[in-house]
Amino acid sequence: MGRAIVVGAGIAGLTAARALADAGRDVLLLEATDRPGGKLRSGEVAGITVDVGAEAMLHRRPEGTALATDLGLPLTHPTPASSRVWTRDALRRLPRTVMGAPVDLDDLADSGILSAEGLERARHQAVAHLDGDVSVGDLVGARYGDEVVDRLVEPLLGGVYAGQARRISARSAAPQLLDLLARPEVTLPAPVTGAPPVFAAVAGGMWRLPLALEADLRDRDSAEVRYDAPVTALRRTPSGFVVTTPAGAEAAELVVLATPAAPSARLLADPAPDAAAELEAIAYASVALVTFAFRRADPGVAEALDTGASGFLVPPVDGRRVKASTFSFAKWDWVRTAGEGLLVLRTSLGRFGEEASLQVPDEALVRASLADLATATGLTAPPVDAVVQRWGGGLPQYWVGHADRIARLRAAVARVPGLAVCGAAYDGVGIPATIGSAQRAVAGLLA
Ligand SMILES: Cc1cc2nc3c(=O)[nH]c(=O)nc-3n(C[C@H](O)[C@H](O)[C@H](O)COP(=O)(O)OP(=O)(O)OC[C@H]3O[C@@H](n4cnc5c(N)ncnc54)[C@H](O)[C@@H]3O)c2cc1C
Structure with missing residues (x-):
């Protein structure tokens, strides 16, 4: 079995490298900076x-x-403790919402987040049937009005994507809303005492997760992690690929790109130009x-x-x-x-x-x-x-049309045997989604 190269030692690349090593492959993980983890990082x-990057999952x-449990x-x-919304000159209680869409209008009224006019509009719910992929802002706005979008959806999406509600795709970022807001009555079961928590973290910091993954790789003879090794080019050869770094060229049978969209686009320019063009459009x-x-x-x-x-x-x-x-x-x-x-x-x-x-x-x-x-x-x-x-x-930014873009991109990458992509640009920016994309990328390659 030939060697695999993974580019990028963020959580996606580390996960991909471990999955390849688990499958018995020799793996070389190349990272541009001097540390593992990407957006999972510690500071003092x-x-x-x-954590001075991601802090929860x-x-x-x-x-x-x-993955964290597997690594001990x-x-x-x-x-x-619950979050507040700082709006209309006061810190106000965050009412129950699904990505900013209120599920209890009396609770919304009590929170004081909306003006009287905004609340009046929210109560006159319009069940909208919007065709095709729409933005989260347009979807929620059609039902509850603009003020709900401005004062609830925007800050919640701002937290996850640092993005704009009227550009981010409902299908990609909040698919549960498509079904919920198509119903005449929007209700959710009351929270159950003792239900599993929604969020978790590694005690002592999420930054421990990439370090544990890296240590796990270092314990194996079949895996090597190299830092200060930015990959500058990727070329196909008759037997696989050649990956170029400033220190020289490395050959591989399999390559996984676990880098953000811009570097991945540059590296795909030769082996998969159609995929590169799709990646360039992700802001x-x-x-x-x-x-x-x-x-x-x-x-x-x-x-x-x-x-x-x-x-x-x-x-x-x-x-x-x-x-x-x-x-x-x-x-x-x-x-x-x-x-x-x-x-x-x-x-x-x-x-x-x-x-x-x-x-x-x-x-x-x-x-x-x-x-x-x-x-x-x-x-x-x-x-x-x-x-x-x-x-x-x-x-x-998962803008409207993101899911179709990713489908086209994946089809273009799949036309190149031995090549896969994974990471936050594709099927979810959160840590679990990013880990999942790496696991699926490796499973696809090995199949
Ligand atoms: C401030 C912030 C807070 C966040 N908070 C949360 C949170 O609380 N919970 C959550 O679930 N998600 C959070 N996220 C999102 C999540 O952390 C990221 O989406 C995820 O960690 C991305 O992982 P990745 O491996 O895809 O990419 P990255 O972490 O970006 O890793 C990519 C790696 O590739 C390397 N690289 C780039 N180019 C090259 C090259 N040419 N050659 C070699 N290496 C290269 C980079 O140096 C980097 O190490 C947050 C994101 C940010 C920015």
Whole structure:
């Protein structure tokens, strides 16, 4: 059996490399940077090691938690603290929704998130039958009106995709809404006490997952992980492929590209130009995360922050700089414990199309975050520490037509024997979906 090369050591590439090694293949994993994990990454704030990228994973999808468990990593779940929406000049309770579509209009009214006119429109629900792939914003807006889109769907989609509700495909990003909103009555069963939690994380940080995967690969004679090894070209040969890095060329029988859309498009230009063209059309949003540590005993800190909320989301219509803040100390017991008298939280800035607003020095992102935190919560004490992590081109945008684009792309890749693609650009940006795409890519290659 010939060797396999995997390009990119994010969670998708690490998963693909492990699956290939499990199948008895010699594997070479090539990573452009000096570390594994991609968007799963640790940073240090006030001496505490925390996630400065992804911090949680869906528990309802099995791939992420199953992988962590298989690697012997302890899982944890968020505390019951719930998020707020900072809108119309107050922090308001987030009502029950499915990706921003309200499932109880009295609960929505109580939350105070909508104006009287917005609520009136939401109550006059129109059951819309929209044809073809539509945006989440158009789907929800047709039923409940624009204000529900602006004040609920936008901040929720902003959290996951850093994207715009009126561009993101309902079929790709919120397929459950298509069925739900086609019904005359939108109701969901009440939450059941003792039901499995929706989210999970690795205790001590999601960044531990790629490190454990990498350690698992290193334990095998058949696998090699190479850093500072950006792949610059991919060419077909009669017996497989040649992969080029600045250090030289490597031959392989199988190649898995686990890189974001832009590098994958460049590498596919020779073996699969039709797939490359489809990938070039996938846009990405840039975001920045600022992680802060505040001393709980400082004046006003506990009153402003330690209130039982797990953070807040901000609708773009409210015109603030931050789009969300996660009170990590309130959401994760392990963060509060690690903090020892410090409250660690993070703010998130940047949505699709707002790249210019992030092109400022780190201090400006810190100042903008502190100003918004002060207005939202009344916090005035200075932080003990602040760390900025930028994710340029961090999140692929699943615009209307995404699923058809991916089907065309996959068909073009499948015409090249021995080649596969996986990662966040294809079938879901979340960690479990990304792991699943890597597992399916390898299964397809080996079949
Ligand atoms: C700020 C942020 C927060 C997030 N939070 C969550 C969350 O809480 N929960 C959740 O489920 N998801 C979250 N996500 C999404 C999720 O983390 C990502 O979609 C997922 O981790 C992507 O994994 P990947 O392996 O596809 O890509 P990446 O993590 O982007 O990995 C790709 C790797 O390929 C490497 N690479 C690129 N080009 C080359 C090349 N030419 N040669 C070699 N290597 C190359 C890169 O350096 C990188 O290491 C978040 C994303 C961001 C940006």
